[in-house]
Amino acid sequence: MTWVMTSKQQFYLHDDESLLDGLLRTGHEVNYQCREGYCGSCRVKRIASSHTVDYPFEPLAMIDEDEILPCCCRVQGVIHINHEPIVK
Incomplete structure (x- = not known):
């Protein structure tokens, strides 16, 4: 079970x-x-x-090391995120 x-x-x-x-x-x-994982509009801070955190396929959207794409990433265990939108 994954806790968010x-x-x-x-x-x-x-x-x-x-x-x-x-x-x-x-x-x-x-x-x-x-x-x-194409547009990157869902990116959040991990x-x-x-x-x-891994991905079943490499996303095309550019993300920083502390960012994840909740639309296509795989998470396990416990994850703490800042869900507020990231403006680039």
Whole structure:
């Protein structure tokens, strides 16, 4: 089970639920468009995580080391993120 911690609340992801879907299900406002790692509009800051965040495929959107794309990343364990939109 994956636990997600934000400034707004703590929740768990359902089986096979993306981080983006979990954030939307729990009432977080997250910008998104493509859901496939192309546009980068869903990027959020990863503050800490108990496991490595990985991707089933290399996303095309440019992200910094402390950023993740909740639409397509895979998370496990516990992850703490800042879900506020990142303006680039």
